[in-house]
Amino acid sequence: xxxSEHVPEQHAQVLSLWPIGVAVGVACxxxxxxxxxxxxxxxxxxxxxxxxxxxxxxxxxxxxxxxxAAGPPAAGEQVERAAVGxxxxxxxxxLSAMTLGLGAAIGAIVTIPPLVxxxxxxxxxxxxxxxxxxxxxPLTDFEEGQWLIxxxxxxxPQGDVAERIAYVRYNGDLEGEPSFTIISNRCAHLGCPVxxxxxxxxxxxxxxxxxxxxxxxxxxxxxxxxxxxxxxxxYDTEGNRTAGPPVRALDRWxxxxxxxxxxxxxxxxxxxxxxxxxxxxxxxxxxxxPGVHIDGVEQILYPFIPPS
Amino acid sequence: xPKSERRRxxxxxxxxxxDWIEERTGWVGAxxxxxxRKVPGRTNWFHTxxxxxxTAFLVQAITGVILAMYYQPHPDQxxxxxxxxxxxxxxxxxxxxxHRFGASVFIILMFFHMARVFLFGAYKYPREVNWMxxxxxxxxxxxxxxxxxxxxxDQTSYWASVVGINITGTGPFVGPFLANILKAGAEIDxxxxxxxxxxxxLVLPAAIAGLIILHLWLVIRLGVSNPPWGPQPEEMDEDxxxxxxxxxxxxxxxxxxx
Numbered sequence: 001x002x003x004s005e006h007v008p009e010q011h012a013q014v015l016s017l018w019p020i021g022v023a024v025g026v027a028c029x030x031x032x033x034x035x036x037x038x039x040x041x042x043x044x045x046x047x048x049x050x051x052x053x054x055x056x057x058x059x060x061x062x063x064x065x066x067x068x069a070a071g072p073p074a075a076g077e078q079v080e081r082a083a084v085g086x087x088x089x090x091x092x093x094x095l096s097a098m099t100l101g102l103g104a105a106i107g108a109i110v111t112i113p114p115l116v117x118x119x120x121x122x123x124x125x126x127x128x129x130x131x132x133x134x135x136x137x138p139l140t141d142f143e144e145g146q147w148l149i150x151x152x153x154x155x156x157p158q159g160d161v162a163e164r165i166a167y168v169r170y171n172g173d174l175e176g177e178p179s180f181t182i183i184s185n186r187c188a189h190l191g192c193p194v195x196x197x198x199x200x201x202x203x204x205x206x207x208x209x210x211x212x213x214x215x216x217x218x219x220x221x222x223x224x225x226x227x228x229x230x231x232x233x234x235y236d237t238e239g240n241r242t243a244g245p246p247v248r249a250l251d252r253w254x255x256x257x258x259x260x261x262x263x264x265x266x267x268x269x270x271x272x273x274x275x276x277x278x279x280x281x282x283x284x285x286x287x288x289x290p291g292v293h294i295d296g297v298e299q300i301l302y303p304f305i306p307p308s
Numbered sequence: 309x310p311k312s313e314r315r316r317x318x319x320x321x322x323x324x325x326x327d328w329i330e331e332r333t334g335w336v337g338a339x340x341x342x343x344x345r346k347v348p349g350r351t352n353w354f355h356t357x358x359x360x361x362x363t364a365f366l367v368q369a370i371t372g373v374i375l376a377m378y379y380q381p382h383p384d385q386x387x388x389x390x391x392x393x394x395x396x397x398x399x400x401x402x403x404x405x406x407h408r409f410g411a412s413v414f415i416i417l418m419f420f421h422m423a424r425v426f427l428f429g430a431y432k433y434p435r436e437v438n439w440m441x442x443x444x445x446x447x448x449x450x451x452x453x454x455x456x457x458x459x460x461x462d463q464t465s466y467w468a469s470v471v472g473i474n475i476t477g478t479g480p481f482v483g484p485f486l487a488n489i490l491k492a493g494a495e496i497d498x499x500x501x502x503x504x505x506x507x508x509x510l511v512l513p514a515a516i517a518g519l520i521i522l523h524l525w526l527v528i529r530l531g532v533s534n535p536p537w538g539p540q541p542e543e544m545d546e547d548x549x550x551x552x553x554x555x556x557x558x559x560x561x562x563x564x565x566x
Contacts, residue, residue, distance in 0.1 A: 122488040154495075161383045161497045190474040192467055230471060289487055291478035301480035306488045 018057055021050030125307040134264040135210035139178055139257065141217070142170035147237075149200065149218040150182075152264070156212045165193065166253055166264070167222065171278035179278035182253040183239045184267055187228040188246040191290040194235065197224030226250065238273040238280060247293050249273055252282065271295040341528070348534040354428070355532060357421040362520065364414040368452075369513060371407040379459065381505035383498050386461035411453055418446050430533040438526040441519055448516050455508035458501065469504070470496060 029043030089097075125131075134152050142148070148168045155162040164185075171179040185193045198221040208215040225236040234243040239250030249270040256263050269288045272295075274281040285294040286305055293299045311319075330336035347355075378397060380389040393400040422442065425431050431439035458469040473496070477487030492499035 119489055122491065122493045123485075124493070158497050159383055162495070190471045190478075192471060230467070289477040289484050290474045292484060302484065303481065304484070306484050306494075 016054070016057060018050050018054035022047055022054060025050060123306050132264060132266055134215075135213065136168070136215055136255075136262040136264060137208040137210070138261050139170075140260075141206075141208065142168070142180075142262070144170050144172045146170065147196065147220050147222055149196065149220050151216040151218075153213050167196065167220070167226070168217075168262075169277075174278040178257055178262075180255055180262065181238070181277065181280070182255055182264065183226070184251040184253060185226075186251055186290060187230065187233050188241070188248045188250055188269075188290055189228060189231055189233045189244070192228050192230035194226040194228045194233070194250065196220045196222035197227050197234075198222045238276055239270060240273050247291060247298070248295070249283075251287065269294050345528065345531070347532045348538050350535055350538045351532060352535070354424045355535075357417060357424050358527075361414065361417040361421050362524075364410060364417050365516065365520065367406060367410045368414055369517075371403050371410065372509060372513070374403050375407055376509055379505075381459070381502045383461065383501055386459065386501060390460045390462075411456060415449060415453060418449055422446065428533065428535055432533075435526070435530055435533065438523060438530065441523045441526065445516060445519050445523065448512055448519070452508060452512045452516070455504040455512065458504045459508065461501065466496075469500075 025043045025046030025048075027043070028046055029040050032039030032041070032043050132154050134154060136150060136152065146169065150166050150168045152164060152166070153162050154164050166185060167181075167183045169181045171181055173179065185195075187194050200218055200220045202218055205216060205218045208217070222237055225234060225242065226239070227234050228244070228246075232244045233241065233246040235246070235250050236242050239252065241247075241249055249272055251267050251269050253264045253267050256265050267287050269285040271283040271285060273283070283295070288294050288302070288305050292302050292305070294302075326336050375393065378389060378393050378400070380386055390404070393404050395401070425439065425442070454469075454472055457472075458465050473487050473490050476490060477483050479486060488494060490500070490503070492503045
């Protein structure tokens with residue numbers, strides 16, 4: 001056996017500036033994430049330019065040299081190819097292919113159900129915030145202009161895991177219909193529970209029982225809006241972001257009035273709220289996960305929102 | 309010095325069962341092949357970081373198996389079962405502490421091991437694939453940490469997992485879908501806890517164990533790399549070659565047939 005073919009290729013150690021340029025570009029892009037999108041762009045340009053040059057440099061020896069003039073193939077080559085029979089299948093080859101093919105088919109058949117079982121149930125509709133109907137109690141319990149920390153259970157069979165908190169304020173009537181501002185406490189940054197920036201009055205806490213669901217109200221005065229303890233996101237009393245990392249306003253709950261009671265009927269996302277209270281003009285969007293942009297140029301990063 | 313009759317008897321008693329196994333399985337030879345390898349001269353304690361990481365993983369595996377005997381992956385019982393393990397079971401605090409702090413030790417040792425390999429240039433040809441396998445092990449190890457953090461089901465672990473899952477959810481295009489797969493639905497609930505538990509104690513340990521075998525096999529196949537201060541090829545002479553170690557087994561001549 002001729003061993004000469006198996007000698008590992010020589011890796012020429014040539015000092016190259018291209019990797020350093022790519023590293024500078026990466027550093028620039030990362031700094032830009034904190035400072036400005038323009039610097040990210042400059043970093044990306046540097047990465048692409050130096051990366052291309054690097055790849056060009058590295059593959060210089062591998063690229064086919066431009067052929068001068070391809071002569072006619074040697075006669076011997078033709079004969080050899082014909083003798084082997086490129087498309088002729090031997091018995092051994094057929095059995096190998098059948099074994100591999102059958103093995104692959106059996107493997108696929110037994111693998112697909114578990115994968116589907118693990119991967120698809122999370123996308124079943126109606127298990128999230130969207131299709132709920134939670135009784136929050138009679139309208140007479142709500143005083144105009146007062147904020148209530150309202151704790152309720154979305155789905156009692158789940159137990160404490162399904163406890164949720166919303167900030168509820170009765171805004172008085174709008175065109176004959178009672179108007180409420182109901183803000184979810186799920187931070188629009190990464191989902192921590194936002195807190196009211198102001199005094200609570202736990203001694204005035206009261207509860208309301210609707211079947212198996214227990215609703216707890218605690219009056220609160222969120223004079224400084226709402227704030228998140230995890231990473232410092234701040235919102236005003238309408239849920240608009242005022243500071244920190246959140247990408248949009250706080251989510252809100254849709255509601256309906258039935259039999260003189262306030263009922264929550266699912267949450268939606270909000271990009272911005274104009275005005276306050278019952279006169280607020282709310283930019284409604286389909287409920288999105290925390291941290292997901294729903295407007296602006298970044299929304300192209302999230303074209304699909306899974307059902308909830 | 310000629311061996312005494314007594315010594316030969318003792319040796320044959322020791323080697324006979326080993327030879328019996330070796331003849332039928334080749335396992336003794338395999339163990340010898342694994343343990344008695346040539347290593348470059350002037351290796352030092354830095355070369356033990358990989359073994360230390362492996363030890364940390366084995367500690368995690370063993371303590372984890374024991375913890376799984378008492379832990380209840382359900383929102384109503386998870387926290388209580390952790391309290392039970394910690395406060396009531398004999399030495400439960402110790403085993404849980406080993407698992408909990410051993411997790412940090414495992415991650416820290418992986419980073420030290422990676423730093424050693426990087427700074428010694430041991431990732432270079434022909435060991436690039438082993439670096440890639442190691443990188444996969446690092447990612448799986450971090451994922452072990454992430455999934456294990458939810459299991460105590462206290463406020464810290466719950467909200468840390470909320471944040472971690474939502475960070476996943478901000479990934480472009482597929483992020484929201486990955487987050488739903490992690491959560492086993494649109495909201496964090498009992499299914500999330502059992503999913504994390506299953507991933508933490510079945511999926512990832514199996515994957516890590518498989519990759520560790522691959523990692524070790526490549527170490528054995530390619531050998532330990534020469535440290536930067538070791539002898540350079542042009543300086544090496546015959547004396548630098550470590551002598552082959554004497555074997556564990558002394559083959560007993562056997563007659564053909566019965």
